[in-house]
Amino acid sequence: MRGAAAVFTKDLYGELRTRYAMNALIMFVVVTLSIILFSTAGETVSPSLSAGILWIIIFFAAMSGLSRSFVSEEERGTTMTLQLWVKPISVLLGKLAFNALLIYVLNAMIIIAYLLTMPTFTIQSPIVFLLTIVLGSFGLASASTFIAAIISKANSKGTLYPVLSFPILLPLLMSVIDATRLSVEGASITDAADDLKIMISYAVVVTTISILLFDFVWRD
Amino acid sequence: MKTWLKIVIGVWIAGVVALGIAMPIGYIPGLGERARIIFFHVPMSWLAVLAFFMSMWYGIGYLRRRDIKYDIKSATSAELGFIFSVLATITGSIWAKFNWGSFWNWDPRETSIFVLLLIYGAFFSLRSALESEEKRATLSAVYSIVAFVTVPFFVFIMPRMMTGLHPGEGSPAPIVNSNGKMYMDMNMRYVFYASLIGFTALYIWLFQLKTKLSLIAYGLVADKK
Numbered sequence: 001m002r003g004a005a006a007v008f009t010k011d012l013y014g015e016l017r018t019r020y021a022m023n024a025l026i027m028f029v030v031v032t033l034s035i036i037l038f039s040t041a042g043e044t045v046s047p048s049l050s051a052g053i054l055w056i057i058i059f060f061a062a063m064s065g066l067s068r069s070f071v072s073e074e075e076r077g078t079t080m081t082l083q084l085w086v087k088p089i090s091v092l093l094g095k096l097a098f099n100a101l102l103i104y105v106l107n108a109m110i111i112i113a114y115l116l117t118m119p120t121f122t123i124q125s126p127i128v129f130l131l132t133i134v135l136g137s138f139g140l141a142s143a144s145t146f147i148a149a150i151i152s153k154a155n156s157k158g159t160l161y162p163v164l165s166f167p168i169l170l171p172l173l174m175s176v177i178d179a180t181r182l183s184v185e186g187a188s189i190t191d192a193a194d195d196l197k198i199m200i201s202y203a204v205v206v207t208t209i210s211i212l213l214f215d216f217v218w219r220d
Numbered sequence: 221m222k223t224w225l226k227i228v229i230g231v232w233i234a235g236v237v238a239l240g241i242a243m244p245i246g247y248i249p250g251l252g253e254r255a256r257i258i259f260f261h262v263p264m265s266w267l268a269v270l271a272f273f274m275s276m277w278y279g280i281g282y283l284r285r286r287d288i289k290y291d292i293k294s295a296t297s298a299e300l301g302f303i304f305s306v307l308a309t310i311t312g313s314i315w316a317k318f319n320w321g322s323f324w325n326w327d328p329r330e331t332s333i334f335v336l337l338l339i340y341g342a343f344f345s346l347r348s349a350l351e352s353e354e355k356r357a358t359l360s361a362v363y364s365i366v367a368f369v370t371v372p373f374f375v376f377i378m379p380r381m382m383t384g385l386h387p388g389e390g391s392p393a394p395i396v397n398s399n400g401k402m403y404m405d406m407n408m409r410y411v412f413y414a415s416l417i418g419f420t421a422l423y424i425w426l427f428q429l430k431t432k433l434s435l436i437a438y439g440l441v442a443d444k445k
Contacts, residue, residue: 146366150359154349163345167338168366171373198376209369213362216283 003086007094011069012101021102025065029110032057037117050121051180054114055173058140061110062103063162066144069095070152088218089211092145096207099148100141107137124186128179132192135199136176142203143168146210149217172202221425229425233418239411246405257315259411263419264308265329268336271301271423275343276368279361291357292438294364295347296430300423302340309333329386332374339367 015021036053045053073079082091111133114121123129147165151157179195189196240259248255278294281287312330313323324330346363350356435441 143366143370150346150363151349153355153359154346155351156349160345160349164342164363167335167342168370170335170338171370171377174377175373194376198373202370202373205369206366209366213365216358216362 001090001093003090004093004097007082007086007091008097011094011098015098015102021065021068022105025061025102025106026109028064029057029061029106029113032060033110033113033117045118045120047120047122047184048181050118051184052177053118054110054121054180055177057110057114058103058107058137059169059173060162061106062140062144063165065102065106066099066141067148067151067157067161069099069145070148071157074152083218083220088215091218092149092210092214095149096142096145096210099145100138103137103141104134107133121184123183125183125188125192128187128189128192128196129183131189131196132176132179132183132199135196135203136172136179139172139176139199139203139206140169142206142210143172146206146214146217149210149214153217168206172199175199175202221428226425229418229421232414233422236411236415236418240415243407243411245408251319254315254319255408257311258408259415261308261311261315262412263416264304264311265333266416267419267423268301268305268308268333270420271297271304272336272339272364272368274427275301276361276364279364282357282361288353288357288438289435289440291353291361292434293427293431294357294361296427296434298340298343298364300426300430302337302344304423305333305336305340309337327386328374332371335371335374339364339371343367 036057073082086094115123144161144165147161147168151160151164154160175195175198179192179199182192182195236259240256245253245255275294275297278290278297282290282294312333316325316327316330317323320327343360343364347356347360350359432441
């Protein structure tokens, strides 16, 4: 656990020092959001459609930001050092914690920007929405951290990342989009219970399988 | 595989095809003669899934034993599975045009085969992006396990997203209904099972053939003329 905390702190300090990932991601979100706003100018976007668009932004923002956690270690040639100093599971948990934090901060910003610019996107049931974001983002972080570990060993990392992640993330994306739609339409928590259960079990299953299999990915 | 067995498979599948097309199948509400697709389309989908499972199985075998032969088998099975899933998608899509009115409807099973195709595509892209044989074998095995573990979620998500159109889902259930009871007459059922067996045997044959070829290409087996 101390190893995991050390990896997490290292990544956090690295990020705070350069703000590389955060700056790039903020620009990515601004660009994507403005394209969406330009293309929907003068249209009334239905609430259910706006729920889908929100997750498109989150998905691609995650795809452009989260792979860095492992890719940067390969690029800087620091993988060996990490292999020497910390246990594989600590690396995975530390990176997962950092990616989860990154995506929570990012999602908070995306949602604020989205609420301000999308007039039809009004959250009727805040609890459902909050739970969806908290659980959905964790599942997203969990799956994408593990896929990032896989692609960091491959060539053409950038293009490979969304290709490998999408089939894995699709069940999660379908349930978060459904739950977000429900929260915009003002459904109660019992209506969204099925979606929330899927998000919880998805996060548990994916985190468990990544802990079990990470050894194979990490060891050279 | 023995030569006589290959001949048996050939004759068997020829028989299944001939019977599947020509045999009288009786009146089936809502489907009529179009129900004959069950003899060809369903075995393809079954093999698409089976081949992916076998690919993952050999992948696990590789992770346990670190023998490149398992990786070759895993890749071979995935290649065959990809062909079968493309065939299942195309046959199903043509059938859907005539039965449901459009080539693609995002019916739950259409979505599942689409996801399966995506997984196969991702699997091959990953393999081609890894140069070291060992890394390629390990990482593609790991990826197929992760993909296999997340797929069951669709079973819970799909039915709430959209209602099924496939025969056997929804209210008119002419062939298979939710009670698991089949409304096929005896002849149809025999040909259907015969087709499943025939195409599975074909898969096994293709699998052995392709594995042998890859082993020779890797120089693991001497080429005996």
